[in-house]
Structures are given as structure tokens and as C-alpha cells.
Amino acid sequence: MKKYFYIRSALSVILLMHSVVSxxxxxxxxxxxxxxxxxxxxxxxxxxxxxVKLIHLFSVFLIWSDRWVKIVSVGNIPILMLGIYFLHWQNGWYVVGGGTNGIEFNVLLICCFLQLIFTEYPSLKKVKSSS
Incomplete structure (x- = not known):
């Protein structure tokens, strides 16, 4: 099973729906x-x-195929941060409940992408040679 399968699946679905629908x-x-x-x-x-939409869309396929996951994460974090700055900040924290269109969802997505950035992938580790 791929590392962080559920986070990657959730991010993929969210990015797919956010891009394709719009x-x-x-x-x-x-x-x-x-x-x-x-x-x-x-x-x-x-x-x-x-x-932005094409980056989100291509990110889905790269996350699913386990390719360039760290680069995809680094590419999406600034988009989400700019979304917070330009769109969501003035609406406060809550997406629903205590308000609308706030920053909480973007913050969660950024944290998920940070988890993928700081995850060690076995294919990227250098094999230690025994001497």
C-alpha cells in the first residue's frame, strides 16, 4: 500500500472535483x-x-501514479496560500457553521500536502553500501 493512501486519495478527489467541475x-x-x-x-x-485548474487536474494523476508527489505538493501549496490571501481570509476561519468561505479547508489541504512533502519515500532513499 502506498504511504498515506487516505490523505492522497482525499487530496486527489478534492483536486479532481475542484478542477473538473469548474x-x-x-x-x-x-x-x-x-x-x-x-x-x-x-x-x-x-x-x-x-x-491553477490545470495544475490541480494534473496533480490528481501524478498523485495517483505516485510520481513527483513532492513537486505536486510544493506546486499546490502556494496556490492554496494565495487562495487564502485573495479569497478566504476576509471571511474568517470557518467554511461552514461559524461562517462561510473561510480558510479552514485550505489550511487542512496545506497540512496534507506538507505531510506528503516530509514523507520519506523508499525509492528516494540512497541505498547504503556495506563495507
Whole structure:
């Protein structure tokens, strides 16, 4: 069994749903044009939105195939941190319950990715030679 199977599975499902749904619904275009462009990223808002969604989508397949998991984690953490800064911070901590659209979910995802970064993978360890 792969290390941290449940964390990797949860991250994969979350990234898959977050990317695929917004791509097919057209929300990624709206996010780029109607939000990112208006907060100062114009004329690159739509491109940034697509880059984020494609990184999330490709991350799913890399996590499932156990390839470049640390790089995927390092790539997704800044996206989540920028999401906290630009979108969620002003809404407080809670996603639901004590508030809406807060930072708690992003913080949890960042912690999950940090776990993957600091996990030792047997294939990456150097084999000690016996002398």
C-alpha cells in the first residue's frame, strides 16, 4: 500500500472535483475574467485561472501514479496560500457553521500536502553500501 493512501486519495478527489467541475461549468473562465482581472491581474486573469485548474487536474494523476508527489505538493501549496490571501481570509476561519468561505479547508489541504512533502519515500532513499 502506498504511504498515506487516505490523505492522497482525499487530496486527489478534492483536486479532481475542484478542477473538473469548474472547467465544465465555465466557472474557471468567470473566475479569471470577473475576479482575477478585477483585482489587478488583467489581462492575465483567465490564463492564471486556467493554470491553477490545470495544475490541480494534473496533480490528481501524478498523485495517483505516485510520481513527483513532492513537486505536486510544493506546486499546490502556494496556490492554496494565495487562495487564502485573495479569497478566504476576509471571511474568517470557518467554511461552514461559524461562517462561510473561510480558510479552514485550505489550511487542512496545506497540512496534507506538507505531510506528503516530509514523507520519506523508499525509492528516494540512497541505498547504503556495506563495507
Amino acid at each position: 472547467i465544465f461549468s465555465g466557472d474557471v473562465n468567470n473566475f479569471g475574467r470577473l475576479y482575477l482581472d478585477t483585482i489587478g491581474f488583467s489581462p492575465f486573469g483567465i490564463y492564471l485561472a486556467w493554470i
